[in-house]
Amino acid sequence: MEHNREVEIDGNSNPIQISRLALDIGGSLIKLVFFSRNSGDDEDPPKDLVGVSSGVNGRLHFAKFETAKINDCLQFISANKLLLGGGFQHQENCTNDRSFIKATGGGAYKFSELFKEKLGISLEKEDEMDCLVTGANFLLKAVNQEAFTYLNGSKEFVQIDHNDLYPYLLVNIGSGVSMIKVDGDGKFERVSGTSVGGGTFWGLGKLLTKSQSFDELLELSHRGDNRAIDTLVGDIYGGMDYLKIGLSSTTIASSFGKATSHNKELEDYKPEDISRSLLRMISNNIGQISYLNALRFGLKRIIFGGFFIRSHSYTMDTIAVAVHFWSKGEAKAMFLRHEGFLGALGAFMSYETHSLDDLVVNQVMPLPVNASLGTDTNYDPLKGDLNGTESIQCSVYRA
Ligand SMILES: Nc1ncnc2c1ncn2[C@@H]1O[C@H](COP(=O)(O)OP(=O)(O)O)[C@@H](O)[C@H]1O
Numbered sequence: 001m002e003h004n005r006e007v008e009i010d011g012n013s014n015p016i017q018i019s020r021l022a023l024d025i026g027g028s029l030i031k032l033v034f035f036s037r038n039s040g041d042d043e044d045p046p047k048d049l050v051g052v053s054s055g056v057n058g059r060l061h062f063a064k065f066e067t068a069k070i071n072d073c074l075q076f077i078s079a080n081k082l083l084l085g086g087g088f089q090h091q092e093n094c095t096n097d098r099s100f101i102k103a104t105g106g107g108a109y110k111f112s113e114l115f116k117e118k119l120g121i122s123l124e125k126e127d128e129m130d131c132l133v134t135g136a137n138f139l140l141k142a143v144n145q146e147a148f149t150y151l152n153g154s155k156e157f158v159q160i161d162h163n164d165l166y167p168y169l170l171v172n173i174g175s176g177v178s179m180i181k182v183d184g185d186g187k188f189e190r191v192s193g194t195s196v197g198g199g200t201f202w203g204l205g206k207l208l209t210k211s212q213s214f215d216e217l218l219e220l221s222h223r224g225d226n227r228a229i230d231t232l233v234g235d236i237y238g239g240m241d242y243l244k245i246g247l248s249s250t251t252i253a254s255s256f257g258k259a260t261s262h263n264k265e266l267e268d269y270k271p272e273d274i275s276r277s278l279l280r281m282i283s284n285n286i287g288q289i290s291y292l293n294a295l296r297f298g299l300k301r302i303i304f305g306g307f308f309i310r311s312h313s314y315t316m317d318t319i320a321v322a323v324h325f326w327s328k329g330e331a332k333a334m335f336l337r338h339e340g341f342l343g344a345l346g347a348f349m350s351y352e353t354h355s356l357d358d359l360v361v362n363q364v365m366p367l368p369v370n371a372s373l374g375t376d377t378n379y380d381p382l383k384g385d386l387n388g389t390e391s392i393q394c395s396v397y398r399a
Pocket residue numbers: 025026027028029030066105173174175176197198199200201202214215305306307308309310340
């Protein structure tokens with residue numbers, strides 16, 4: 001995806017006025033969230049918003065880069081003048097350079113010197129778990145049609161009752177996986193994790209299928225049939241179910257079990273079958289560990305985030321089925337449209353003058369075609385894979 005050109009909004013050839021930028025620099029991907037102010041249409045706050053006098057209208061934008069290509073990200077920040085933000089002041093030309101930007105993720109430590117050297121900016125580090133929770137709480141409370149369930153191939157948006165949000169288990173599937181019990185704003189505990197996560201799928205998948213990109217590997221999985229590689233209960237039980245312990249003949253008994261066959265080598269398996277089997281194995285495993293942790297703490301809601309998911313139907317289906325199966329329908333898996341941007345949103349929220357309270361989301365909308373950050377899509381909230389081509393229309397209100 002091409003990212004390194006100036007961002008144009010609404011056909012305006014001038015670069016947009018950026019007020020805020022925050023980063024989440026992870027093991028695999030760098031996520032950016034930035035706010036652009038709409039030109040000249042600030043408005044009075046809604047009547048039901050007490051204690052505020054004025055508002056700034058704008059959009060939250062999302063973009064991502066591979067961490068291995070961090071120089072592309074630096075160039076994007078520089079080309080789009082994302083460091084020229086003057087905050088949310090009501091000044092026409094806010095061009096005072098910031099001396100720091102908020103950043104989270106391991107890369108905020110690892111690449112701190114690089115940002116200083118190349119952009120002359122310091123990274124003010126925010127705790128990754130803190131940011132994930134803040135980002136998830138913001139999305140769940142403020143953005144309409146954000147959370148959804150996925151069962152039997154169909155998505156259903158969940159209307160979240162703010163008074164009945166906590167507790168929940170947040171499972172962030174990035175390079176590795178963190179499981180966090182969330183009890184409120186800033187109230188959480190990381191209760192578990194596993195190193196078998198998104199990096200495992202991408203790393204093993206690359207070695208086994210020679211895929212050149214994550215998207216290629218994911219695309220392969222669409223066309224694959226895991227039964228060519230996985231050993232099913234029926235393969236062991238002569239085509240029969242093992243109903244006494246609740247296993248149908250089509251249940252996977254052993255992931256990759258058929259690969260032990262003596263007369264077959266890697267080349268004898270189709271890359272698409274390998275990809276599908278791997279995706280199934282990892283998603284299933286995460287679903288099961290998540291359920292076990294939900295059970296530990298009596299949590300009924302498990303919310304999955306992280307860029308591994310990529311709104312991919314097979315991934316979500318596998319996770320949701322695992323949670324449903326193991327919990328006998330007691331626990332519910334939920335997914336988020338802005339799944340990959342929790343940490344970056346949390347870092348964005350950590351600017352002092354910008355809390356959950358002063359950012360009011362009006363609507364989520366696709367960028368106009370000429371304003372997308374590289375890809376033109378007709379975004380459908382039900383089908384879409386959010387890849388940095390969408391922005392959230394919002395207002396920031398000040399006392
Ligand atoms: N374009 C991509 N390139 C690499 N990995 C991707 C891509 N899109 C999705 N992924 C998946 O997302 C994972 C990273 O998720 P993310 O939430 O960004 O975690 P991190 O913070 O560790 O980078 C990767 O390990 C991979 O499984």
